[in-house]
Amino acid sequence: MTALDHAALRAATGAADGEQDRRAEIYRSAARIFHRKGYHATSINDIAAAVGLTKAGLYYYIKGKQDLLFAIMGFAMDQLDEQVIEPARRVQDPRTRLETIVARHAQLITQDSSALTILVNELEGLLPDDRADIIGRQRDYVDFIADTLAALRDEGKVVGLDPTVGAFSLVGMILWISRWYRTDGRLDGEEVVAAVTRMAISAVLSRGDYTSAGNPEETG
Amino acid sequence: MTALDHAALRAATGAADGEQDRRAEIYRSAARIFHRKGYHATSINDIAAAVGLTKAGLYYYIKGKQDLLFAIMGFAMDQLDEQVIEPARRVQDPRTRLETIVARHAQLITQDSSALTILVNELEGLLPDDRADIIGRQRDYVDFIADTLAALRDEGKVVGLDPTVGAFSLVGMILWISRWYRTDGRLDGEEVVAAVTRMAISAVLSRGDYTSAGNPEETG
DNA sequence: AGTAGTCTACCGACCGCCCGGTAGGTTGGC
DNA sequence: GCCAACCTACCGGGCGGTCGGTAGACTACT
Structure with a gap:
């Protein structure tokens, strides 16, 4: 059912x-x-x-109420699989794959964030078995992103970034969109998706001239 | 009271x-x-x-229950003011200021995320007046970050990034820490704070050789 | 020293309300 | 006449919150 x-x-x-x-x-x-x-x-x-x-x-x-919640979350997870993970899996180049993931996930959220937001905010409303199911699928998603970051690291395009931390951070950035994005706001959905995607890529790719955060002496 | x-x-x-x-x-x-x-x-x-x-x-x-919630949120907001915003306000250089904001906020979360997480997740449990109060203070915080990004833009260190979108995205990245960070995990708090801070700075600072993300629709 | 009064820090019992969920109809289209 | 698609009426229970106490420490007065 x-x-x-x-x-x-x-x-x-x-x-x-x-x-x-x-x-x-x-x-x-x-x-x-x-x-x-x-x-x-x-x-x-x-x-x-x-x-x-x-x-x-x-x-x-x-x-019942709990089945309703589980069904909504399952649907959101299906959406993520079909609209984000599957398309991204077909992309070979890690950097392009990462762009695909972020852009498509962000796009889903700007289009209709309800189910996808419930997916992350209402986990504790589920029965233990259902929760385990959803958490497992969520972990698979994060692992998929982390693997992509690891591939970028192997290409030398990412240095000094833990893939797991990177994956979680990007996910946080994306999910947060649903909290501030308004359909009738200053920027439309496409602009938001583009801006967030650019930030995400920039966040993980190494800059040649990167200087560590530990040096506050350069304060003017 | x-x-x-x-x-x-x-x-x-x-x-x-x-x-x-x-x-x-x-x-x-x-x-x-x-x-x-x-x-x-x-x-x-x-x-x-x-x-x-x-x-x-x-x-x-x-x-009552609602006063309890409001008190906890007010405390979290006070913490943010005292431990993050005030120290950062004393930093002149925008880049260093941004590092201060991210690092200190992230540090608070790795130390004890309860109140700070409630602060963002339970807004709808408040009475309208209380909610307005908290939302106002949260908006001030985001504006403070956005102003810092605008200052960086004026220095030419950030190009093509909307300060508001940038501020929200960084906040999302930081807040999400409370969802995945475990005290007994692989990385300790300091490492997580350092990693996230580095990502945040990298996310907003422009790279000279930046190439735009293509059209993710062409997947396949 | 004794005792009466007072105040802090609680508890057992209770209230009205609304919750998720159900039993047992009723109605309208085929 | 039957079945899908509903409804009215109800149930047990847990909720936030209140009421009327009271044990015991401490004080005040004689």
Whole structure:
């Protein structure tokens, strides 16, 4: 049934032709509300009201609150796999691969950050088994980035940077976008994606003339 | 009374001589539990049990759950002001100032991330007025970083980077540390602080030979 | 020295509310 | 007449918070 739920959510993100895709609307609404108020602060009633149902009516479509959360996270993880990891895996050059990862991940977030943000913020709302599942997939993602940084290091383009620390830091930078980016803000999504990607690449690539942070004497 | 609460929390972080500083222990415990389980998932009973009191006994010391949260966040913001912003304000050179900001903020997080993490993750648990207060102080912090980046841009050391986007991205990188850093991990706190600081500086400083990231759509 | 009063630091019992979830219908299209 | 798609009414339970105590240390007065 989780697979079914994922399918519904996937349908929801596309154009909503919607017949009995009421289920899709539910997952989409739930993701939006979980994102805005947090999982624990959101009641089943909130979600039901948002889709024009009573609580009991909602339970015709869902199994429970925790399954709803797990389904949303699973969908977000699927999105990451399909839109970020798989495309990046097909890129040989490590630097271009890193650009692909950052740009595509950032792009997903600027488009719709709900599910992807829940994915990282509501882990403790899951049952232990579900949590282990999601955490494992997240670790795979970080490892994938770290491997890419290690490849860059082997090419000599990155020196003195721990790949794991680098991977985590880039992920932090990307995920934080959902906290400050506003669709109606000064910059549009493409500009934000470009700016963050540039920073990410610059953050890991070594500069020939790099001077260590330990020397504050050059203060004017 | 909030000022009093802050004082209690501040005392709590130092050596706990503790006489009737029971209050300090309460705020410290609450911060730790809020950090681990989240504000909404934490019950007043959880906190009371953690300090060896009943719920009613706990209410002798606190005014309510939301005040507890606000006090913790106010304390975290005070910490940021005193340990990061004030020291950095005394640094003239923009680059060194940026290093000071990143290093000191990162250091605070590696030392004890509870309050600082709650500060960014539990905003929606606050009453509107309290939230406005905290958000305002957070915005001041981001503006302070953005101003520093703007100063670097005026020196020609940063080109083509929007200061606001830069500031947010650095903050994201720093805050994310609390999600992956473990005291008993492979790297110790100092190493993590150094690595992140280096990445942050590298992320914003321009490289002479910078080549733009291509179009990531052409993957494949 | 004795005792009455006072205050700090708590506790057991309770309140009303809302939560996630369910049982048992009802209704409208096929 | 049947089944998908709902609803009304309800349940047990845990929540934040309060109330009315009270043990015991300390003080004040005689």
